[in-house]
Amino acid sequence: METVDHIIIGGGVLGLSIAYHLARDSRESVLVIERNELASAASSKAAGLILQAAGKAFQTPLVKLTRDTMTLLEEDLGETIGFHDVGSLRIAASSAREAELRGMERDAASHGIPFEHLSGQDARDRAPWLNPSRAHRITLFPTDGYVDPYMLSTAYGRAARKSGARIRTRTAVSDLIVNSDCVTGVRTASGDVFGGSVIDAAGAWASLISARAGYPLPMAPTRSHYWITAADTSYGGDFPVTLLPDGHAYMRPDTGAMVIGVQEANSATFDARQLPDDINTFSPTRGEDHWDIIAEAMEPLSVFFPAIPQAKFASYVSGLSTYTPDGTVLLGAVPGPSNFFTAAGCCGNGIALSAGVGSAISALVRGNEPEFDITPFAPGRFGSVDPFSSEFRDRCSAARAFKSHTTPSS
Ligand SMILES: Cc1cc2nc3c(=O)[nH]c(=O)nc-3n(C[C@H](O)[C@H](O)[C@H](O)COP(=O)(O)OP(=O)(O)OC[C@H]3O[C@@H](n4cnc5c(N)ncnc54)[C@H](O)[C@@H]3O)c2cc1C
Numbered sequence: 001m002e003t004v005d006h007i008i009i010g011g012g013v014l015g016l017s018i019a020y021h022l023a024r025d026s027r028e029s030v031l032v033i034e035r036n037e038l039a040s041a042a043s044s045k046a047a048g049l050i051l052q053a054a055g056k057a058f059q060t061p062l063v064k065l066t067r068d069t070m071t072l073l074e075e076d077l078g079e080t081i082g083f084h085d086v087g088s089l090r091i092a093a094s095s096a097r098e099a100e101l102r103g104m105e106r107d108a109a110s111h112g113i114p115f116e117h118l119s120g121q122d123a124r125d126r127a128p129w130l131n132p133s134r135a136h137r138i139t140l141f142p143t144d145g146y147v148d149p150y151m152l153s154t155a156y157g158r159a160a161r162k163s164g165a166r167i168r169t170r171t172a173v174s175d176l177i178v179n180s181d182c183v184t185g186v187r188t189a190s191g192d193v194f195g196g197s198v199i200d201a202a203g204a205w206a207s208l209i210s211a212r213a214g215y216p217l218p219m220a221p222t223r224s225h226y227w228i229t230a231a232d233t234s235y236g237g238d239f240p241v242t243l244l245p246d247g248h249a250y251m252r253p254d255t256g257a258m259v260i261g262v263q264e265a266n267s268a269t270f271d272a273r274q275l276p277d278d279i280n281t282f283s284p285t286r287g288e289d290h291w292d293i294i295a296e297a298m299e300p301l302s303v304f305f306p307a308i309p310q311a312k313f314a315s316y317v318s319g320l321s322t323y324t325p326d327g328t329v330l331l332g333a334v335p336g337p338s339n340f341f342t343a344a345g346c347c348g349n350g351i352a353l354s355a356g357v358g359s360a361i362s363a364l365v366r367g368n369e370p371e372f373d374i375t376p377f378a379p380g381r382f383g384s385v386d387p388f389s390s391e392f393r394d395r396c397s398a399a400r401a402f403k404s405h406t407t408p409s410s
Contacts, residue, residue, distance in 0.1 A: 004166075006365055007186055007195035008144055009173045012043040013350055015201035015356030016156035016342045017168075020073075023163035025362055027130035030165040031195070031259035032157075033188065035172040039153035041203050041279045045319030046149040046351045047252060047259055049241055053115075053141065055100060056328065059349070061372040062356020067143065069355035073155045076162065081155050086240045086253065093134040093246040098247075101137050108141060115141045122388040123150065127239040127251075129258075131306050134246070136319050144243055146252050149351045151396075156190060156354070160399035164252045172277065176212040176340070183213055183340035185235055196333065197365040198332065204279065204320045206344035207272050215336045218324055218382040219345030221275060221397035222223060223268040223284040224261075225318035227294050229311045231256035247301045257314065262297035267400045268392035270320065284318055321348045324382070325397035330362060331357055341365055342379055346388050347399065348398050 006022055008015045011034030052063045070083050081108060092098040108115050116172045118140050120132035122325035132138060177192060185194035200209045204221040229235075234254070238283040241252040244245050268286045276282050294313070302308050322345045324330060330345040341364060343357045350357075360370035360377075 001194065001313070002191060002195055003194045004031045006030045006031045006199065007193055007197070007290050008199045010034060010201035010203055010206070011038040011157065011167060011169065012041055012201065012203050013039065013153040013156065013354045014059060014203075014357050015199070015344065016153050016160060018199055018201060018218075018343060018361045019160035019165040019167070019177060019353040019363035020156040020163070021167035021355075022393055023160045026366055028366070030160070031193065032165065032167040032170050033147070033173055033186065033193070034167065036170045036278055038167070038168055039150050042321060042350065043153045044150045044378075045224075045317055048146040048152070048351055049252065049262055050083070050352045051141070051144050051243075051252070052105045053111065053239070054114050054363050055104060057107040057374045058354075058373060059328070059353060060107055060113075061362070063349075063352045063393035064111055064113065065131065065359060066352055066355035073159050076159050079101070081151050083145055083147045084141065084238070084253075085145040086238050087140050087142040089118070089240040090138045090141070090243045090244060091132065091135050091246070094306075095138065096156060097245050098136040105139060110123045113141065114143060115139050127230065127237075127242055128236040129239070129305055129307060130242065131304055134136070139222060142242060144241060146147055147351065152351060152354070156358070167232055173209065176209065178337050178357065182338045195343055197339050197341060199343065199361060199365065201343045203344065204272060204275055205320055206322070206342060209338075210334050213334065213337050215334055216263060216387050217330055217334070217342060217379060218385045218387050218392070219322045219330060219348060220269045220387060220393040221320040222270075222323040222396055222400055223318060223352055224321040224348055225290065225316065227260050227313050228254055228256045228317070229260065230314045230316045232312070234257070234307065244304050245410040247304045249297060249301045251305070253294050258311070260294070262294065263401065264293065267397045269323070269397050270395070271388050273388055275320075284320055288320070290316055292324040294378045313326050321346070321350070321390055323347050323399050325399055327393040328397040328404060329353060329357065329377050331360060332402065333380055335380040336351055
């Protein structure tokens with residue numbers, strides 16, 4: 001019989017960050033069980049934006065910790081993770097977005113995150129493709145940027161292993177073992193594993209796992225996507241991540257090219273029960289052509305990026321994020337049997353939140369207080385819902401649309 005202190009289901013950025021924090025901060029045994037390869041689902045698709053003060057003040061300390069933890073990982077592993085510290089440029093071109101931007105500045109100030117106001121000309125000097133003439137307010141957050149999400153995820157994995165965690169790939173968890181109102185382990189094809197705590201970090205499939213303990217998590221797999229242009233010297237190389245909530249889009253540089261993510265009023269959501277085990281065999285579409293989506297997005301975007309109609313596109317990336325109705329992650333003890341925790345439903349922010357999530361779960365499962373307030377993330381906060389119903393999924397899709405009011409939709 002195999003027994004460990006902590007079992008983590010899922011080897012994406014969240015499962016691996018939890019493993020890293022647990023192994024680094026305790027002497028307890030940790031096992032990650034991943035059905036496919038590490039970071040082969042959502043965590044390798046992300047645009048990798050790391051935006052510290054992005055509209056939800058209670059999430060800021062979690063993202064700030066990710067920013068700081070990348071340096072620790074690099075020191076620990078003696079290798080670079082490749083964080084691109086290009087900063088983020090936020091452009092508010094309406095009174096409502098200006099009020100939100102002022103709120104982000106207050107949040108940044110309270111956490112010691114630097115920012116500065118820029119004139120339109122200053123902004124153009126940094127992002128030569130930008131037409132800032134409609135801007136009410138432009139703010140640069142110089143310590144933001146973006147990271148290769150696969151490199152960050154696997155760096156957590158390597159550092160976790162270095163601290164003693166074990167990682168088992170190509171092994172699916174088929175069920176939870178529940179005894180007397182306590183989750184005591186997991187079932188796999190190669191045998192049962194028993195653990196003092198079981199953590200569900202199974203991404204788009206997390207609600208299927210938690211349903212085995214009687215509580216399908218309140219979140220919906222939701223399509224996220226972006227387009228990548230061909231390289232073009234007129235983009236100005238390493239411009240800051242640029243957030244255009246009034247243009248319903250964000251941009252970031254990509255080795256001379258540009259990544260463009262657009263806001264959709266109605267994002268496609270999926271029934272988790274219909275997903276294949278390997279997401280790389282799945283195309284998250286409702287039948288529409290993604291080139292129509294970017295073509296439609298060009299009109300509001302061309303106010304800020306006049307040359308976009310001439311842009312040459314080189315590729316398109318789509319994948320599944322998971323959204324909750326309030327656009328906030330699920331983090332903590334799952335309602336129902338004890339010893340069962342989750343980190344899921346991260347609403348297009350899982351890369352940015354990863355170290356905060358890992359640190360909080362590591363504290364919780366060892367009976368300690370997390371270093372920040374996790375009340376807003378309580379997995380049971382929506383009560384009893386049917387997360388597979390189209391009515392519930394519509395609420396999650398709406399949350400993604402609303403997210404663009406304060407942060408890019410990713
Ligand atoms: C196109 C796109 C752009 C994005 N851009 C950003 C961004 O700019 N910034 C940001 O912060 N976030 C972004 N995200 C969101 C981010 O990618 C996710 O929030 C994050 O990767 C979620 O990590 P995870 O570990 O929860 O899930 P995943 O990476 O999906 O990992 C879950 C793992 O669980 C495994 N698993 C599932 N079921 C089982 C089982 N029964 N047994 C064993 N293993 C199992 C899966 O195989 C998978 O590997 C983006 C997402 C997409 C799709």
